[in-house]
Amino acid sequence: GESVGLHLPTLSVQEGDNSIINCAYSNSASDYFIWYKQESGKGPQFIIDIRSNMDKRQGQRVTVLLNKTVKHLSLQIAATQPGDSAVYFCAENRANDYKLSFGAGTTVTVRA
């Protein structure tokens, strides 16, 4: 069935470099997307969201890009820090559907 997925399961980044985490979705009815960060043994933490009427949204050190044409979502983290090491999930919400579906997750490891 349709689901949210991620291109790469792991990402190793040098401290100070920028990180890019990708996500592919296949449900064309999805109109709201969220990126979450999950540290070991904890619940997901909201990072940034974007609605389908936008193609870019910026937060503090993070930017989410949405390409509806190819159903692709990405999270960019500027100047990656050791505290950014975690698993990152994208999640999608279909229009008027209260359910939030999660992708497989990308493990980001920051090298000192």
Next chain:
Amino acid sequence: GAVVSQHPSWVICKSGTSVKIECRSLDFQATTMFWYRQFPKQSLMLMATSNEGSKATYEQGVEKDKFLINHASLTLSTLTVTSAHPEDSSFYICSAREGQANTEAFFGQGTRLTVV
């Protein structure tokens, strides 16, 4: 952001016993609450969606008689794992939304259940 508190953070129980996990929205009224299960190195799998005052909607493959969900008030939902078995050992996470579908969902800190 809004706070969702989940309790207990970890629990160990014997096979055949039941365990109740609580999820509370501390500073907002949660119209909808979600329960997820997460196995090691895997993603969050939605188990069920509950709306205050009505029966929960379970995802395909989730046994409603085994995973009892109660959403009695706008700030509290409970998940009871009945007759727990070792294969039920997992990380259970709740989430809550205040209103519309396209709004942020806030997550609890999760409950690590170990059935021995």
